[in-house]
Amino acid sequence: MTTPGAVIVDAAAYAQAVEDAVKASAAYYAGGTSVLDDDAYDRLVRGIAAWEAGHPDQVLPDSPTGKVAGGAVEGDVPHTVAMLSLDNVFSPEEFTAWSASLARRTGHEVERFSVEPKLDGLAIAARYSHGRLRQLITRGDGTAGEDVSHAIGTIEGLPDQLAEPVTVEVRGEVLMTTAQFEQANEVRTAHGGQPFANPRGAAAGTLRAKERTYTVPMTFFGYSLLPLPDTETALAARLGGNAHSELMTQAAAYGVNTTATTAVPGTTADSVEQVLARVREIAALRPDLPFGIDGIVIKADLAADQQAAGSGSRAPRWAIAYKLPAVEKITRLLEVEWNVGRTGVIAPRAVLEPVEIDGATITYATLHNPADITRRDLRLGDHVMVHRAGDVIPRIEAPVAHLRTGDEQPIVFPEVCPRCGAGIDTSEQRWRCAMGRNCHLVAALSYAAGRDQLDIEGLGATRIVQLVDAGLVADLADLFTLTREQLLSLERMGDTSTDNLITAIAAAKAQPLSRVLCALGVRGTGRSMSRRIARHFATMDNIRAADAEAMQQVEGIGTEKAPSIVAELAELTPLINKLAATGVNMTEPGATPPTPAADGPDSSMEQEKAGGPLAGMTVVVTGAMTGVLENLSRNQMNELIERAGGRSSSSVSKKTTLVVAGEGAGSKRAKAEGLGIRLATPDEFATLVADFLK
Numbered sequence: 001m002t003t004p005g006a007v008i009v010d011a012a013a014y015a016q017a018v019e020d021a022v023k024a025s026a027a028y029y030a031g032g033t034s035v036l037d038d039d040a041y042d043r044l045v046r047g048i049a050a051w052e053a054g055h056p057d058q059v060l061p062d063s064p065t066g067k068v069a070g071g072a073v074e075g076d077v078p079h080t081v082a083m084l085s086l087d088n089v090f091s092p093e094e095f096t097a098w099s100a101s102l103a104r105r106t107g108h109e110v111e112r113f114s115v116e117p118k119l120d121g122l123a124i125a126a127r128y129s130h131g132r133l134r135q136l137i138t139r140g141d142g143t144a145g146e147d148v149s150h151a152i153g154t155i156e157g158l159p160d161q162l163a164e165p166v167t168v169e170v171r172g173e174v175l176m177t178t179a180q181f182e183q184a185n186e187v188r189t190a191h192g193g194q195p196f197a198n199p200r201g202a203a204a205g206t207l208r209a210k211e212r213t214y215t216v217p218m219t220f221f222g223y224s225l226l227p228l229p230d231t232e233t234a235l236a237a238r239l240g241g242n243a244h245s246e247l248m249t250q251a252a253a254y255g256v257n258t259t260a261t262t263a264v265p266g267t268t269a270d271s272v273e274q275v276l277a278r279v280r281e282i283a284a285l286r287p288d289l290p291f292g293i294d295g296i297v298i299k300a301d302l303a304a305d306q307q308a309a310g311s312g313s314r315a316p317r318w319a320i321a322y323k324l325p326a327v328e329k330i331t332r333l334l335e336v337e338w339n340v341g342r343t344g345v346i347a348p349r350a351v352l353e354p355v356e357i358d359g360a361t362i363t364y365a366t367l368h369n370p371a372d373i374t375r376r377d378l379r380l381g382d383h384v385m386v387h388r389a390g391d392v393i394p395r396i397e398a399p400v401a402h403l404r405t406g407d408e409q410p411i412v413f414p415e416v417c418p419r420c421g422a423g424i425d426t427s428e429q430r431w432r433c434a435m436g437r438n439c440h441l442v443a444a445l446s447y448a449a450g451r452d453q454l455d456i457e458g459l460g461a462t463r464i465v466q467l468v469d470a471g472l473v474a475d476l477a478d479l480f481t482l483t484r485e486q487l488l489s490l491e492r493m494g495d496t497s498t499d500n501l502i503t504a505i506a507a508a509k510a511q512p513l514s515r516v517l518c519a520l521g522v523r524g525t526g527r528s529m530s531r532r533i534a535r536h537f538a539t540m541d542n543i544r545a546a547d548a549e550a551m552q553q554v555e556g557i558g559t560e561k562a563p564s565i566v567a568e569l570a571e572l573t574p575l576i577n578k579l580a581a582t583g584v585n586m587t588e589p590g591a592t593p594p595t596p597a598a599d600g601p602d603s604s605m606e607q608e609k610a611g612g613p614l615a616g617m618t619v620v621v622t623g624a625m626t627g628v629l630e631n632l633s634r635n636q637m638n639e640l641i642e643r644a645g646g647r648s649s650s651s652v653s654k655k656t657t658l659v660v661a662g663e664g665a666g667s668k669r670a671k672a673e674g675l676g677i678r679l680a681t682p683d684e685f686a687t688l689v690a691d692f693l694k
């Protein structure tokens, strides 16, 4: 996991490395404009340390080794107690070794650890006097920091006034959530500024910026609470003697935001094994967190253990950072490809100079739409910060604008459809070929015939290409009027496969409306949304009669989506009519149409919910299903949940009531455990919904 250090061959290379590291650090802590990503920086510092170990008499005074912030930052406001950095471990073995060394220092096995996410922002000390926030100070060089009190009032989670009139110092991390970062860059570029490369840099830059004409929000998470010189004696004694976990509870009671409000709250652990189990849990939850973490911080929880272990000049000995692999790397944007999807949407995709992030080689990243490219001010040849966590599709955070050489080229947007040459409809943020779903008919039909839509066995992409090439099919409805002779005329179509396909196509006519609707591929409506629409309206006629306002009654459809769904359904009228004429089912079994008198959203669904065993529940399915559920696709599981009165969802959140966790369930299970959500095995779940299994 640790990348090897840079190899330094002589004193001149060493001096250059020290200079580069100090420069990178200064930029990193000042506003995130470092030319190195963290891996590259850490490699450089390891190289410096290795050379110094062999040449202890030639260590330069500027060397970053052994210093808080690599010695690159200073401050003029002294800290009452040093604000240190943390030492690192990278594996269970290294952590176990560290815990053994800690036990040697304290004279006994540490009884209790606290385990917290390592928030990826910057450290700050907030001084409260009689409950009022008076001063904000950065970590600086550890002994003195910079006064950034001008940021008071712009940091969520750091109240101006505590719940009690106490005099204390709260320390913690200031960061930008992913949403705050997006917003910050939007506001910043709108004001003519360069975008920040990543949330950490954005927080650092924003915190130090004084006279900005605009403010962008940040978020604070407290992780330490200590007395100030004029803190009342009794309170000071209490703060000095309390365990870390108790201090965190106290900070939260004062009204300070802590990790307790997140999906990865700080916890305590009584053994090394428990610590490592929690490390795995937090690592599994990382991709879903709305903010960045770069590791897990493990601390001796009890004050007595902390005092016995003591601190070095750079880091305390009673705490350690268990580093997780970097999820951000700097690479270059080489090209932008424009691909047409099954609905005719023309989606841009970034082609990157291949870069390894957390064990995977990344060559592509999503770019949502042309407006997104413009907003981010991306150019071909730009160095870009690429983010990839878990299985989430890699994304470009922002260009590293100050690395520009002037040779970067603007990204050219297509003027005609790159697939068929037709015009482009640019009226929505996501551009679309004027031919719509006919542009990429094979993709549209393959999707429609797929298992979760019309489920037509024997109609794979190859066959569809044959049908389209032979001119037998020009839209979805044509599938339903194919004759035996037409199919037999195709290459490699024998009697049996023809009969089977004819039967499968005929059977598809009886699919419920939800699947027919899904097969149409209306933009913005996937499987679950199609089911919700079909259940809400019960018939295709009702759906087509709905205006935007009526469409918004369906859960999950807002003011933006509703009009575009209505418009697209109108556009699909000829096709829907044609489908209905061939005998395709246009009703949803078991659903009752909304009555005009019913008020409030989704009343038809509420009525249904009242009946089933999953009434009022939000259910997430993860892992492999077994037993009677073994052959159900994820979509069929979701259909089952909804038949039984529940709501299906694909992501675990506080709103989730039940997680059906099969074999191999990973991060969703871990998250459910972290949130204390009820878990069920596939068998238990099957029993619960037995009446609804068909």
Ligand SMILES: NC(=O)c1ccc[n+]([C@@H]2O[C@H](COP(=O)([O-])OP(=O)(O)OC[C@H]3O[C@@H](n4cnc5c(N)ncnc54)[C@H](O)[C@@H]3O)[C@@H](O)[C@H]2O)c1
Binding pocket: 024, 025, 028, 034, 035, 036, 037, 038, 039, 041, 042, 068, 069, 070, 084, 085, 086, 116, 117, 118, 119, 120, 121, 122, 123, 124, 139, 172, 173, 223, 297, 321
């Ligand atoms: N890209 C660059 O050019 C560059 C330059 C300098 C440093 N860096 C990176 O910064 C890192 C070193 O920075 P550092 O000295 O700030 O140390 P660090 O970030 O590795 O660890 C110490 C910090 O962790 C933070 N932290 C987060 N959650 C915490 C919690 N729950 N409890 C306690 N502390 C918590 C605190 O701010 C604390 O100061 C390196 O990993 C390096 O890659 C990068």
Ligand SMILES: [Zn+2]
Binding pocket: 340, 417, 418, 419, 420, 421, 422, 433, 434, 435, 439, 440
């Ligand atoms: Zn096209």
